[in-house]
Amino acid sequence: MIAVSGALPKALAELNACSHDEFVAALANIFEHSPWIAEQAARSRPFAGIAELFAAMKAAVDRAPAELRMALINAHPDLASKTQRAAGLTAESNAEQNSVGLDRLSDAEYEAFERVNTAYRSKFNFPYIVCVRRHSKDSILRDFARRLPNDLATETQTSIDEICRIAALRLDQSVIGGDRLAVSGRLSTHVLDTNSGKPAAGVAIELVELAELGVSRVVARTTTNADGRTDAPLIGGRPVPIGRYELTFGVGEYFAARGVPLADPPFLDRITLRFAVSEPEGHLHVPLLVTPWSYATYRGS
Template sequence: MTETTLAHLNSCSKADFVAALANIFEYSPWIAEAAADRRPFAGVSALFTAMTATVEGGSDKQRLALIRAHPDLADKTQRAAGLTAESHAEQNSAGLDRLSDAEYQAFEQANTAYRKKFDFPYIVCVRRHTKDSILADFEKRLPNDAKAEVAASIGEICRIAALRLDQLVKGDDPLKVHGRLSTHVLDTHGGKPAAGIEVELMELSRLGASRVVARTVTNHDGRTDMPLIGGRPVPIGRYELTFKVGAYFAARKVAMSDPPFLDEIPLRFAVYEPEGHLHVPLLVTPWSYGTYRGS
């Protein structure tokens, strides 16, 4: 996507407007065409509201065509044939381009069961999920009836569109589509923020390899210079945050056992609000530690 501004979209030709926004909704430029006639927009949120109103006001045939314009998740044949750049990036963000054999088999079975029942692809906003939570969502939605799944699919398509629009268009009143995951380490033995502690965030997986999301070091305030995850939704799923505290206390000449009682501290937690702020702090001494759910 080539970034543009709302001011440009408000003033350009209808053809240029449609060309810029044609794939905010997958292979469905008719939505951008309808929105073009409602210009000018006071903010990005107003533009998004106009586009979603077009979807909501569409015929059953149009809405079903919009659903069927989307690819199956983790489908090797469709990836080889060519996804849109947006779908490719979105699926890669959740690691769907590097599944284990067990994960690929689980996705293939889920896709097949879902298509057999509903005759359209399962759709979820993958930027809000991990592989595990997508598979869990498959199981949760499969018992639904077709009417419920059409509504759920349209809802997820609008979530996808919101993130695409946020990435593409800059202007007033941006969409509230980002979350944040942060941490803070307090040395309760020394009574001060713990600077210089190495931190690693891992996304955990039940069927495949866990993957590193972030590696960083705490600053003078015991925090990280940037959020562990920020500028996007925080994907629903299970995580492990590891703090290398042994080296920190050794560097400060704190008397410790050899080997140290606490060397690397892993904290496991889950994310369930992708657009929220989840703060996972650590309060630590050479012999004890604690945490809590902050925000």
């Protein structure tokens, strides 16, 4: 569970039962600095589930006049802007930007993001908005490159779509009770020792999110259990960020510990699988079938 802000998640039943003002206060920042959306949604209470609540908020955005929609867009901060970070973001924006590492950019990355923001803002006159929890730093920069050639109407709608994705993730983390929104994905692995025909237990695993310009980040570090799997998914309960990854398996140590005869140095030691994620809400399974002399992987499900 991602702690979106300091506030505890609210129960849906409570939101259905509380006063109008309490409801608005609780959901004021689901859409950045835009409590009017919560206000309109409040009138449709009670909600049978979180999906219904989200639909009511999205409907408020969809039927808002163009000026109000543009105000919603402009209520968002620039990505990775040091000035704006210093001046203060909402707790939600801050947590989101940190989740993708925008608070720990290399100089080259920082400059790349500055270029993105400036180029985008000077063309469209509003900030570049993307649901950062669905992305790695690299894929944000690629997304920007794809969107910059668009016309104003397309980018206005794309911005609203991304804002709704941000809101759906915030809502999913802020309200509990009943259903969940389909905003999370899962990345998992397992290791099968085809030398012994058994799941490989005790294999050290490391998942790194690769970055072209900056420092790659270790996302997960774990060890396979008796079933050759990891106790928790490598990434779960949140979108799997679009991006490139490297998954490393310490098979040399594993086979050595089992007394399997190996070459010196062992033919296979730390096996790395490099792959990309393109569907943040999908279930991606990347297993390893391994002997001391061979291995295979595939996109499973």
